[in-house]
Amino acid sequence: MNKPDIPRIRLFFLFYVQRCCAALAWVSLAIVTYVTLGPLQQRPHAFSSAALERLAAFAFLGFMFLIAYPRRLALVCSLVLGSAGLLEFLQTLTPDRHGRLIDAFEKIVGGSVGIFAASVVLHFLNRDQNWPGTSDQ
Secondary structure, eight states, X not given: OOOOOOOHHHHHIIXXXXXXXXXXXXXXXXXXXXXXXXXXXXXXXXXXXXXXXXXXXXXXXXXXXXXXXXXXXXXXXXXXXXXXXXXXXXXXXXXXXXXXXXXXHHHHHHHHHHHHHHHHHHHHHHHOSOOTTOOOO
C-alpha cells in the first residue's frame, strides 16, 4: 500500500485532541453565553477583576476553537469575535444586565489573543514533519 507515513502522534492530535477541543469549545461557549446573559447572582467569580475574567474566557474560547478547526480561521474569528459583540449587545436586552462597549472590546481582545496563541502553536506543530519521537530511523 502506498499510504503516506503519518506519525502516530500527529494522528493522535488530529483525531482525539481536535475533537476534544471542539467539544470543549462548544460547551465553553454555551457556559459563557449562560453566564453572560443569565442572572447576575448566578455569575461565578474566578478573578478579582471582571475584565480579566472576560479576557480569559474569550482567550480560552479563541484558543480552543482554532485548535479544533485549524483550517477555518475566518469561521473561528467570526464565531469568537462575533459572539463577543453579540453577547454584549444581548445584555442590553436583559433587565438586570448592561452591555458596554468597553466590555465588548475586552472580550474581542481576549478572543484575538487566544486565536493568535493557537495559531502560533499550530505553526510550530506544522513547521517540522519530524515531531519528537517520530524519527525515521
